[in-house]
Each structure stands twice: as structure tokens, then as C-alpha cells.
Amino acid sequence: MEFNKPRGTRDFLFDEMRHRNEVASSLRNVFENYGYQEIKTPLFEELKLFTTKSGEEIIDQLYNFTDKSNRELALRPEITAPVARLYLNELQKSSSKPIKLYYYGSCFRYERPQKGRFRQFWQFGCELIGAKSPEGEAEVIAMCNDSLDKIGITGADININHLGIIRGLFKHFNIDAATQREVMVVIDKGDKELLEESLIGENPLIDSEELNQVLIKLIDLVGDKSILKDIEELIKEYEEPKDSFEELKQLVETLNSFGVNNYTINLGVARGLDYYTGIVFEVYIPELGAQKQVCGGGTYSLIKVFGGEEIESTGFAFGFDRLMNAIEELTDQKELGSHIDVYIAPINEEVRPKAFEIAQLLRRNGIACDVDLNRKKFKKLMNHANNLKVEKVIIVGPKDLEENNVTLKDMNSGEQDIISIDSIVNTLKEEE
RNA sequence: GCCGGGGUAGGGUAGGCGGUCAUCCUACGGGACUGUGGAUCCUGUGACUCGGGUUCAAAUCUCGGCCCCGGCCCCA
Known part of the structure; x- marks a missing residue:
């Protein structure tokens, strides 16, 4: 009889584990250097933790099951929701803010495996709970940047956006929630032609010619901090996006103080989810092809979604397996010596x-x-x-x-x- | 869920118009070699992804499953 490992899972042998542990340990050093402490949450949680966060549809992509006492459970597909639960259970009333925590562990998604995508995969991430933006955001991005540096990845693209700008525009033009979501989905694809087709093609998603023009110009603005004034120019007529724009501007200034300059402002980073409230960012490594995103994060109010008191949280997670791919792709692997002396x-x-x-x-x-x-x-x-x-x-x-x-x-x-x-x-x- | 390419010893491979014992390299075990490794030689173990079909005969042709690789969809 022969046994095979389940689809989308991997065995890791000695050398690969040594490499992975080395990288994990570098990341731990950086995170702890920024005052973060490690936590661990269960591999499975109540199913409703994830459906509350992301909707019933994600059940399709979950490993969920009923246990022997008929509890509805699921293997965690990510660690942000478990961390929010942990915060509500253990930390909300007892810890002085801000709280800095990080985690490293595997997650499970029932998806079609392909390059850089597995059914069991590892995330290495952090949450900063209860810090004032934009300084909290800037420090988080600085830590992300340092992490990449420490593990030898150069040439990664850190893309930053503030969702409040486009949301403000939507508000100004009274765009309903469903349409907003549709437009954000198109924006997130990063396909400029598709976006133009959707906005100024035959059946525009939005019936405001003015907003369509502004959106197309905004999404086209991708670059360093010099594009801020172009953004400002585009939205100067509207009141609603102004606060968010100011926050983005302050973030950029604060990033400078934290010594981070190699980022891109990109209003096309959408990250889809409704619970993101402020800045969002993603890191891409172009050499990785279709699965080039190695990191995603932002500021959100998930804890409120779960019934806690409103509190500002910022976090991100590295797709650890993709980082390993990137290291393999971009750096010369050093020969490992013997495991014994x-x-x-x-x-x-x-x-x-x-x-x-x-x-x-x-x-x-x-x-x-x-x-x-x-x-x-x-x-x-x-x-x-x-x-x-x-x-x-x-x-x-x-x-x-x-x-x-x-x-x-x-x-x-x-x-x-x-x-x-x-x-x-x-x-x-x-x-x- | 969809499209394409694949699956032959532990790893890497040859064969593929059906027909001797399925090739070679490497790794692993033993020996040549009883206080000295990397070399050489001998030797052993070890494989046609699974199931159905066609056939006197299937690794080879055919259908389906499983798995792997790449892409689409999706990506919290």
C-alpha cells in the first residue's frame, strides 16, 4: 500500500527546513527589534469567526468540518481574524496600548494549487493594535521594509494606497455600496484597459462622467511622493476625500522620518475588503510571476466587526512560502555546511x-x-x-x-x- | 471550477509506430580493503501513478480517477 501526501501539501527535508528556519529567525529578529512579541493561536477556530469576517462565500475555500460534538469548525485560512479574537478574549481590557504582536504559522485554503500557492501554507505577520495613524502605519511599513532587507530581498515593490481617497469620491458622488464594490474589484485587477472599458466603455459602471474621468486619472498615478501634488490637484474640488489625502501625506512624511523611501504610491491597490479603513499596502516581487504578491496589509477596524470597542489596528502578513521562492529566485543560496561539527x-x-x-x-x-x-x-x-x-x-x-x-x-x-x-x-x- | 503539459527504482532519465530479462547515471546495502574518506572494480535491493477498455500480447493505443507543473478564475 502506498500513501501520498494530500494535494497541495509539501514535505520539507533537512536543507529546506534549515533555510526556512534561518529566514524565520531573521524575521523574528527584525520584529522583536521593533518591540513585537510572538503569539500563537489554534490551527482551527469556530467557522463563524471566518464567515463573520469574510462572508459565507469563503466556505468554498475553507477546510471546515463538524466535530464529534457538532461544533462547526474550520482550519484557519489566515491569522488576522484569530488574532482579533485573541485580542477580544485576552487583551482588550488588560493591556496598555499599543499592543505589538507577531505570529508565524500555517494556514489552510481549499484552492487549486499552483506556483506559490498551496493548500497548507505559512504566514508570518504582525498586528499593531491601538496606535495612532499615520505614525503606526509608517513604523509598520518600515518594519516590513527592514524585513525584506534582512532576508536579502532587494528590488521588491512596496505599493501604498489610502482607500479613503476613492471612498471619499464615491461618497461625494453618492455611489451605492454594490457599485463601489464592483468598481473596486476592477481597480484591484490592475488592468488599466479593463478599467477604462468598465468606466467609459459601452456600459459604464458609474453614470457620472466626471467621477469616471477622475478615477481613471487617479489610478494612472503611480509613483513616488512627487505624485502627491497631482493627486491633490485631481481631488481639490471635493471635500470628502480630503482627510484621507492629508493622512496619506502625513504617512509619506513620517515614512521619511523612519528612513523609508523606496515605496510607490499606487491608488490601484484595493485589497477588496470592506473592513480596511485607512492605508493599505502590498509588496510585489515581479520575478515571481502570477503569484508575485509576497505581503499584504493595512489599517482596519476588524475588531469592531467582531463586536469590540473601536480601535485602530494596522497589520500585514508575509506569504512565507513566496518569500522563500523570492529568495531562491533572487539571491545566491549559500552552501549549507554539515549539520554537525x-x-x-x-x-x-x-x-x-x-x-x-x-x-x-x-x-x-x-x-x-x-x-x-x-x-x-x-x-x-x-x-x-x-x-x-x-x-x-x-x-x-x-x-x-x-x-x-x-x-x-x-x-x-x-x-x-x-x-x-x-x-x-x-x-x-x-x-x- | 476552467485550459494546457506531464507521471518509468529514493533522485535524475532512455524506451513510446504494441512483442526477449525495461536502459543508463546517481543514491543506498554488502564486498575487494581488520587504524583512515572522496577513486576504481564486483555485487545486492529497487520502478512503468491507479482502474476500466481494445488485443493472442499494453510502460507503449484508448477512456476515466488521482497526483504534479504552468496559466485563468479567485486570492481574506
């Missing part, structure tokens, strides 16, 4: 107990080592050590042992020294 090879049966003693001596002193567990012939042990790419081998043989010595062999140069057992630890540590 030393291999201990006993020459015959009699000295094997001594080899175990030496192994434990090294391990207790923080030196990672392996020792023969298979009673193999000495020659095979050397072969094995070579396959492990280990740099040093300690040869334990009766002749040396008479003087309480062992032979330390350097596998790269082939040189070997006879050293006393008492000096092994120090000798190995010096050579680190």
Missing part, C-alpha cells in the same frame, strides 16, 4: 564505549556530534563521515587510548593530530 569513529568493537563517552563529553559542551550507532566497519565510518560533509573526525582507537589520546582528523586537508581526550573540547572550540 564532528563525527566520532571508533576503530573497533572494544573502543566503542569510549567513543560514546567522548560523544557525550562533546555534546555537554555544546559541540554537535554524531557517533557510530550501526557497528559499521571503520572504513565505512570514514565514508559516512565524508558523506555527511563533516569537517572533523575524531578517530578513537586502542593504540591512542593507551596514552588517553585520540586522533583528530581534518577532513578538508586530510591532516591529523593526536590529542589528549582532556583537550578535545578546548581544541575544537578554539577552531570555531
Whole structure:
């Protein structure tokens, strides 16, 4: 009988896990450097947590099930909603604001797998709860930027938008909610021709010629902070978008103070969801093709959606697997050395107990080592050590042992020294 | 959900107009070689994705499932 892993899942072997752990650890360093603390939430939650956030339709893309007590549950498809729940359950009344937390864990979506998209995938993200925009937003974006830097990704595009600007325009022109959503969906696709077709083609979604023209010009404005004045010019006639525009302007100024300059202002970033209230941002890595988005986030009022007190939250999440793809695509992977420092090879049966003693001596002193567990012939042990790419081998043989010595062999140069057992630890540590 | 390309030992492959024992490389085990690895030689284990159909005969042709790869839709 043969077993296969479920569709859309992966096994990770030694080297890949080492790479992934290395990247995760870099991200942890950056996040903790910004004062964030790690949390963990359950892999499954009540189904309604996710349907409340995103609507009943997402059940199609959830792994949901009924447990033996008839509870409606679902594997988490993302971690923002669980974090909001955790905040309401545990932190709302007890923690002084702002709260900075981060998470790293896997999520599950029932979707068609393809490049950079799996049914089990990992998200590494953060939430800043209860900080005043735009400084909170600026710091979050700065941390995102530093994270990419730290893991060696250059050339990523950070795209920033403030949804309030377009929403303000909608309000000014009295556009109903359904139409707004339709237009946002088209905007989110980032297809300029499609947008023009939808707005000024045969059957315009919006019946205001004036708004259509403004929208098309706005979406076309993509660039650095110099485009702010063009945006201002376009919307100067209207009262409703002004506050949001001011916030965007302040964000840009604050980003400057945080030392972040390599971003793009792009009013085409929509992120669809109704609960986003302020800025939104996405990070793209063009080399990744169809699944180029590696990060998404923004400011939202999800907690209010869940029945908590109104509070400003800003967060983002990296698609961890896509980051790994990007690293593979954009950087030279450095060769991984052996996973152990030393291999201990006993020459015959009699000295094997001594080899175990030496192994434990090294391990207790923080030196990672392996020792023969298979009673193999000495020659095979050397072969094995070579396959492990280990740099040093300690040869334990009766002749040396008479003087309480062992032979330390350097596998790269082939040189070997006879050293006393008492000096092994120090000798190995010096050579680190 | 839709479109295209695929699936042969652990990994990588040849074969593919149906017809000897299914090829080679690598990895793995043992040996040549009883205190010294990477080389060489010998040797062993190990595969046609699954199911139905056509046929005297299917890895090969055909239909369907499963899975993988790329794209569309979607993407909280």
C-alpha cells in the first residue's frame, strides 16, 4: 500500500527546513527589534469567526468540518481574524496600548494549487493594535521594509494606497455600496484597459462622467511622493476625500522620518475588503510571476466587526512560502555546511564505549556530534563521515587510548593530530 | 471550477509506430580493503501513478480517477 501526501501539501527535508528556519529567525529578529512579541493561536477556530469576517462565500475555500460534538469548525485560512479574537478574549481590557504582536504559522485554503500557492501554507505577520495613524502605519511599513532587507530581498515593490481617497469620491458622488464594490474589484485587477472599458466603455459602471474621468486619472498615478501634488490637484474640488489625502501625506512624511523611501504610491491597490479603513499596502516581487504578491496589509477596524470597542489596528502578513521562492529566485543560496561539527569513529568493537563517552563529553559542551550507532566497519565510518560533509573526525582507537589520546582528523586537508581526550573540547572550540 | 503539459527504482532519465530479462547515471546495502574518506572494480535491493477498455500480447493505443507543473478564475 502506498500513501501520498494530500494535494497541495509539501514535505520539507533537512536543507529546506534549515533555510526556512534561518529566514524565520531573521524575521523574528527584525520584529522583536521593533518591540513585537510572538503569539500563537489554534490551527482551527469556530467557522463563524471566518464567515463573520469574510462572508459565507469563503466556505468554498475553507477546510471546515463538524466535530464529534457538532461544533462547526474550520482550519484557519489566515491569522488576522484569530488574532482579533485573541485580542477580544485576552487583551482588550488588560493591556496598555499599543499592543505589538507577531505570529508565524500555517494556514489552510481549499484552492487549486499552483506556483506559490498551496493548500497548507505559512504566514508570518504582525498586528499593531491601538496606535495612532499615520505614525503606526509608517513604523509598520518600515518594519516590513527592514524585513525584506534582512532576508536579502532587494528590488521588491512596496505599493501604498489610502482607500479613503476613492471612498471619499464615491461618497461625494453618492455611489451605492454594490457599485463601489464592483468598481473596486476592477481597480484591484490592475488592468488599466479593463478599467477604462468598465468606466467609459459601452456600459459604464458609474453614470457620472466626471467621477469616471477622475478615477481613471487617479489610478494612472503611480509613483513616488512627487505624485502627491497631482493627486491633490485631481481631488481639490471635493471635500470628502480630503482627510484621507492629508493622512496619506502625513504617512509619506513620517515614512521619511523612519528612513523609508523606496515605496510607490499606487491608488490601484484595493485589497477588496470592506473592513480596511485607512492605508493599505502590498509588496510585489515581479520575478515571481502570477503569484508575485509576497505581503499584504493595512489599517482596519476588524475588531469592531467582531463586536469590540473601536480601535485602530494596522497589520500585514508575509506569504512565507513566496518569500522563500523570492529568495531562491533572487539571491545566491549559500552552501549549507554539515549539520554537525564532528563525527566520532571508533576503530573497533572494544573502543566503542569510549567513543560514546567522548560523544557525550562533546555534546555537554555544546559541540554537535554524531557517533557510530550501526557497528559499521571503520572504513565505512570514514565514508559516512565524508558523506555527511563533516569537517572533523575524531578517530578513537586502542593504540591512542593507551596514552588517553585520540586522533583528530581534518577532513578538508586530510591532516591529523593526536590529542589528549582532556583537550578535545578546548581544541575544537578554539577552531570555531 | 476552467485550459494546457506531464507521471518509468529514493533522485535524475532512455524506451513510446504494441512483442526477449525495461536502459543508463546517481543514491543506498554488502564486498575487494581488520587504524583512515572522496577513486576504481564486483555485487545486492529497487520502478512503468491507479482502474476500466481494445488485443493472442499494453510502460507503449484508448477512456476515466488521482497526483504534479504552468496559466485563468479567485486570492481574506
